[in-house]
Amino acid sequence: MEEIFVPAVGMAMDNVVLLEWLKNPGDTVNAGDVIAIIETDKTTMDIAAETAGVMGAHKYQVNDEVPAGNTIAVILGPGESE
Numbered sequence: 001m002e003e004i005f006v007p008a009v010g011m012a013m014d015n016v017v018l019l020e021w022l023k024n025p026g027d028t029v030n031a032g033d034v035i036a037i038i039e040t041d042k043t044t045m046d047i048a049a050e051t052a053g054v055m056g057a058h059k060y061q062v063n064d065e066v067p068a069g070n071t072i073a074v075i076l077g078p079g080e081s082e
Helices: none
Strands: 002-005 015-021 034-039 044-048 053-055 065-067 071-076
Touching: 034 071
Parallel strands: none
Antiparallel strands: 002 071, 015 034, 015 065, 034 044, 053 071
16 A cells, blocks of 8 residues: 655745646546645645556545645555555
8 A cells, every 4th residue: 555645845844835737536547646735825836646456536626725744545455454
């Protein structure tokens, strides 16, 4: 199971806004796939998967504020469940 989290980009960054989900729960995910787009106070960023698997449940919804470092979803491997 891979946790997908909001990276801490800058020293002052506390929260980001989740702009869009590009993968839905149950979707197949390949390593490198962009699964979400977030917005910081200065830019937008893609969040990509580092491993292949199946997209788990979204822990935040579009337009939610997410604290830096928080897990937004997981990618499940074969036979794994949340």
